[in-house]
Amino acid sequence: MSDPVFILMAPQMGENIGAAARAMANFGLRELRLVAPRDGWPNERATATASGAFDTMVSVQVFETLADALGDIRFLLATTARRRDMVKTVYTPQTAVQELGTRAAEGWKTAVLFGRERNGLENEEVARAQGIITVPVHPDFSSINLAQSVVLMAYEWFKYGDDTETRRLNRGESPPATQEEVQRFLTRLEAHLEQGGFFRAEGLRPHIVRNISNIFTRNELTEQEVQTLQGVLTALTKGES
């Protein structure tokens, strides 16, 4: 199964190209195409923000026109935030990767097209695609940064076919303790342990304290349980102070 090509249409800022490449590399995507990058190529700022993505993972091809960049692509989805007056299916990133995935599994070369930072894609550019991807966002703040849009698609592609697992803890009537309640207990416990000569090797102390902290924090203690533990500590140290 070949991964989709990511195509940036007339990207303006090198920083965004670099951040996009880094995001692609994080999720194992290797083919980046640039159509008419404003500041030419290569671009120093892109290299700086890519954190080495161009050296190890992502290869770049530059094209003069979108038609050139799309020549060998058999299934294309275009990302756009705006609603278009076009008869096309609109996918979320999650369903888009399913569509890309079924084509890729058959061996077809697929691509995702991203628009300019300021204006996005023009209608003629969107019209070339088989479908549209729109990230569902909050209506009051819908302008997504180019590299952020790239990372969401790369992430969903990587996740495609991934398993999930959940875990739930039943804690009865008492609410979860606040961090403050837990820390108060841990601080008091540590003081008592010190009094009791628990920390023989001072160098190991941070490690031991951390381990003890983990015993109590991973349990999502309830308020009731913290009170209980405080009582336990009092009982154990009776007469000390």
Next chain:
Amino acid sequence: MSDPVFILMAPQMGENIGAAARAMANFGLRELRLVAPRDGWPNERATATASGAFDTMVSVQVFETLADALGDIRFLLATTARRRDMVKTVYTPQTAVQELGTRAAEGWKTAVLFGRERNGLENEEVARAQGIITVPVHPDFSSINLAQSVVLMAYEWFKYGDDTETRRLNRGESPPATQEEVQRFLTRLEAHLEQGGFFRAEGLRPHIVRNISNIFTRNELTEQEVQTLQGVLTALTKGES
């Protein structure tokens, strides 16, 4: 249901704080806490990259210590790329938002903790959390930018509570065409093709007609599009009949 607080531990670059805030705003998250930001607060570079997020959506609180920032939090997940030698549950972003969501639905205040750009979180900091979030990434390029990590969590959180249709055909004002309208067009097309000598081998004709039919039926044509196709056919056959 209250949204999780996002907490950045000792963030170094203002650009990342701004980009994180913009990403939060995209997905409707309003509460950002900064613990000991390196360059103080407010920060001009953060404002520049936030694209107005601080004005309209995201409010910032600054704390000197992590303990202060966590005081009222009842369920905390810490993001980390590295595997830790700690007894804790590790979630993907997708399962993490389910964990956050079930607590938030019960009314508890939750938070996600993000580490420094260069070193991430220290073990003592991770130890405070009820669980760990690790974004599944490509093993050869696992270093995720801070703002990218924030956008993935914000996106998953928004998706968790979002009921956007995941696949929707945008057909504008026009309803889907009726079977009758489509068939009328196909019948007329077939008649013109016959006049033009298209069907050389009469035995293959049903097969060819079916293939042509499939080209037009699988598109879910709108009424408007069928009218357009009828006009196209008229233009192409002008003078014929």
